[in-house]
Amino acid sequence: MTATLRIEDLSVSFPAAGITPIDGLSLEIAQGETLALVGESGCGKSLTSLAVMRLLTSEARLGGRILWDDGTDLLALDAKAMRRMRGSAISMIFQEPMTALNPLHRVGDQIAEALRLHRNVDRRTARRLAEDSLRLVGVPEPERRMRAYPHELSGGLRQRVMIAMSLVCKPRLLIADEPTTALDVTIQAQILDVLRRLRDEMEMAVLFITHDLGVVAEVADRVAVMYAGRIVESGPVAQVLEAPAHPYTRGLLASVPTITAGGERLAPIAGTVPDPRDFPIGCRFAPRCPDALPGLCDSTPPPLHRRRDGRLLRCVRQEELV
Amino acid sequence: MNVIELNDLRKYYPVGRAQLRAVDGASLSIASGEVVAVVGESGSGKSTLGRLALRLIEPTSGSIRFEGTDISTLNSRALRRQRRRMQMIFQDPFSSLNPHMRISDMLAEVLVTHGIGTATDRRRRIEALLDRVGLRPQQADRFPHEFSGGQRQRIAIARALAVDPSFIVADEAVSALDVSVQAQVINLLQDIRRDMGLAMMFISHDLAVVRHIADRVAVMYLGRIVELGPCDRVFDSPQHPYTDALLSSVPRSGREPKILQGDPPSPISPPSGCGFRMRCPRALPECAQVQPAPRPVATGWSTTCIRKDILPEASS
Numbered sequence: 001m002t003a004t005l006r007i008e009d010l011s012v013s014f015p016a017a018g019i020t021p022i023d024g025l026s027l028e029i030a031q032g033e034t035l036a037l038v039g040e041s042g043c044g045k046s047l048t049s050l051a052v053m054r055l056l057t058s059e060a061r062l063g064g065r066i067l068w069d070d071g072t073d074l075l076a077l078d079a080k081a082m083r084r085m086r087g088s089a090i091s092m093i094f095q096e097p098m099t100a101l102n103p104l105h106r107v108g109d110q111i112a113e114a115l116r117l118h119r120n121v122d123r124r125t126a127r128r129l130a131e132d133s134l135r136l137v138g139v140p141e142p143e144r145r146m147r148a149y150p151h152e153l154s155g156g157l158r159q160r161v162m163i164a165m166s167l168v169c170k171p172r173l174l175i176a177d178e179p180t181t182a183l184d185v186t187i188q189a190q191i192l193d194v195l196r197r198l199r200d201e202m203e204m205a206v207l208f209i210t211h212d213l214g215v216v217a218e219v220a221d222r223v224a225v226m227y228a229g230r231i232v233e234s235g236p237v238a239q240v241l242e243a244p245a246h247p248y249t250r251g252l253l254a255s256v257p258t259i260t261a262g263g264e265r266l267a268p269i270a271g272t273v274p275d276p277r278d279f280p281i282g283c284r285f286a287p288r289c290p291d292a293l294p295g296l297c298d299s300t301p302p303p304l305h306r307r308r309d310g311r312l313l314r315c316v317r318q319e320e321l322v
Numbered sequence: 323m324n325v326i327e328l329n330d331l332r333k334y335y336p337v338g339r340a341q342l343r344a345v346d347g348a349s350l351s352i353a354s355g356e357v358v359a360v361v362g363e364s365g366s367g368k369s370t371l372g373r374l375a376l377r378l379i380e381p382t383s384g385s386i387r388f389e390g391t392d393i394s395t396l397n398s399r400a401l402r403r404q405r406r407r408m409q410m411i412f413q414d415p416f417s418s419l420n421p422h423m424r425i426s427d428m429l430a431e432v433l434v435t436h437g438i439g440t441a442t443d444r445r446r447r448i449e450a451l452l453d454r455v456g457l458r459p460q461q462a463d464r465f466p467h468e469f470s471g472g473q474r475q476r477i478a479i480a481r482a483l484a485v486d487p488s489f490i491v492a493d494e495a496v497s498a499l500d501v502s503v504q505a506q507v508i509n510l511l512q513d514i515r516r517d518m519g520l521a522m523m524f525i526s527h528d529l530a531v532v533r534h535i536a537d538r539v540a541v542m543y544l545g546r547i548v549e550l551g552p553c554d555r556v557f558d559s560p561q562h563p564y565t566d567a568l569l570s571s572v573p574r575s576g577r578e579p580k581i582l583q584g585d586p587p588s589p590i591s592p593p594s595g596c597g598f599r600m601r602c603p604r605a606l607p608e609c610a611q612v613q614p615a616p617r618p619v620a621t622g623w624s625t626t627c628i629r630k631d632i633l634p635e636a637s638s
Contacts, residue, residue: 040500154585155364184363184527186582189571193581211501214530214573255505257534259557259572265512266534268505272470 002069003028004172004205005052009064012044012051016059019276022047022229025064026304029173034199034206036220036237038213040252042273043226045209049175052207053092054082069172088118091166095178097158101150101165108134108146111165118169133164137194156187160194167198174199177209192219213256217241225249228274228284231304235311245307246315247289283315291317324387325489325521326375326408327351331384333370342590344370346545347384352521354488359524359532359553361568362542363586368525371542372491375523376408377401389488406436409482413494415474419466425452425477426462432484451480455510472503479510483518493525508535529572533557538622541565544589544597550616551623559634561625564598566633596626604632 006028013020022044029035037045050056052066054074066074068089074082094100102110111130115121121129127146134142137160150158159179166174176195180188196219199206208219216223217237224234225246233246244250251269271288274280280287286297293316302316333345345367352358360368373379377386377393386394393404412418420428429448433439439447449459455476466474475495482490492511496504512535515522526532532539532553539556541549541564549562560566570580584601587593596614599605608628616624627633 040502156585185529186363186567186571187585189573189579189581190583192573193579212573213501218573218579252501255502257505257508257530259530259533259569259574261533266505266508268509269502272472272503273500 002030003067004031004069005029005207006067007048007052007064008067010048010051010066011061011063012047012056013061013063014059015061017277020229021276022051023063024304025229025231027224027231027234029205029207031069031172031205032199032203033222034208034220036208036210036216036223037226038210038216038223038252039226040211040273042276044229045226046177048226049092049177049207049209052175053086053090084118087114087166087171088169089171090173090175091169091171092175092177093159093162093166093179095181097155097162097182098150100162101158103150106147106149107153107161107165108148111161111168114165115168130164130168133168134161136167136198137161137164138190139164154187155183156190159183159187159191163191163194163198167202170202171204173205173207175207175209178211179208180215181210181212188215195219213241213253225252228279229276230284230314231312232285232314233311235309239309239311245311245313245318246285247291248285251288251290293317323354324351325354325389326523327385327387328371328375329385329387331371331374331386332382333367333374333379334382337590340590343545343592344589345374345381346589346592348540348542348545348547350540350547350550352489352523354521355515355519356538357515357522357524357536359526359536359539360542361526361529361532361539363527363568365586365589366542367545367589368542369493370545372410372493372523372525375489376405376410376491378410406485407487408489409485409487409491411475411478411482411490411492411495413497415471415478415498416466418478419474421466424463424465428477429462429481429484432481436485438485447484451484454483454514455480456506470503472499472506475499475507476510479507479514483514487520489521489523491523491525494527495524496531497526497528504531511535529557529569541568544586544592546597546626547616548598548627549625551619551625555620555623561619561623561633562598562627563602563604563629563632565625567601596628604629 008026010025011023039045051062062075108130111133112126115126115129131142131146134145139145139160180191220237223237223240224231227248233249244253254267255269269288282298282300283302286292296316302314304312304314305318307313307318328350331345331348334341334343348371360371362368374381381394385392388404426448430444433444448462452459452462457476496507499507524536536553539553540547543564549565560569567582582601587600593600595610595612599609614626614628616626618624
């Protein structure tokens, strides 16, 4: 199985600020697969997606390789070549559709523009494909909605328009950065359903960024848990969510209230996420970790290790903790 | 004893010639030591209901009784005296704290405004408050930007508790926090409820958090409470098709989600009869005719759905 996208040892640093919010990040996503990247705010999950899209500001220094399935390193592409990839082979949907859509243009024209930029089609064909795309994501009365402005649509419809726009060129990789976080739960269920269906129909690779473990359980095949700029655990969703091995993953799961049980006290992780200016020297989770061994965990950064059960784990106590 | 009683509250806003019915006849009471959650999607009227309960906005009709006094008709001076006993915690601890004030000054201002304690007394009270919400007294002279999101929400909670209230409205108070921090603040709210015996209206869109924290839950749709009952029982066997749909929309593993189609209708032109009937998979022609009133399902549990034959019976 070849990966559509393979990230090897990616690092993102901002030399002016003296911080390296992401380092040593490796992951891969196969065709038709959804990988969820989870973590709390500031862990670097959105930075990772912006690095793949090469949308970071010029102050950012990128290291490592981001390999496309034909062997191209996205980090080595010039601006023009990268622009051809973006919106075409790789596309992205964001949390807040209102800020990602242009308020001054009708949604149909915005979707058709994406096609005209990347595919050699005439205006009429572009409009027809744009309308098909709206139908595909379940927008009712697509011919009428083509003429709507973003403000005339509800939050759920706007997010569908964004998805339609990102899929109209049939990308091989879709990056979805918290696509349902701003939506109500009934609308979230509709959008997750659309994304699942389209992934299967279009055989896309999907990088799904979220902080919501319930959403992970519902959409992802594999999950990578990030903490302070590094992946600490990754594996198949069922394995990681049902038997988390890293103390951070376990802490995260224990602190989430579940809808099926009430009453009992939650077990929060003590303390807060470290600032990139002040990352701990050893394991970055060690200061908050209930299982940390003094003298070991706080002195050397643990490597990402493949466990006997196949999952990747960044913890020196990896074989003892299950 | 009920601390707060809301009776047939309505709040209409004029929109051109039409009216937007933000809250359309809601009745709810909360006893001391009790947490009642108000859930619903955006636009359901849950935040408006919270603001009405404190009379931060004027009701179009209906009454608000707080500790036995009808506060919906009080003049502003009498209202201010009552307000001391009612407080609010907002969603965003970044915009609800004054960035130019030290935490100690912010808390002292609340005490001064309500004429509580002497200067030395106040300092002691402030330290006790910070300790209560899990902050160190040494942090009292810092500014809001020196704190993380979770700490700021603790400060907002300290400020609400400063006047020793008997009723608190928490509007999405943990929604902006990361999960590990959210759990800390949920635990704090539970401790406060246990130790101080206050009544709390917990407004949230997060059903898992609600299940965790609330004794009873009120489900709102289009400005009305469509189901009201004990949290565990409503979550286990919802008696309104909307509650059922809302609960089954929550993502979780190991089950096929039921998907509710469409968007909620506009509160400017709500459908006749039951507000949910346009999206309801079980609607009957009768649902369009009369606006259904709450009917009891069991003690302390009511639904506005007229159909008794569709959801598993709640055993009482």
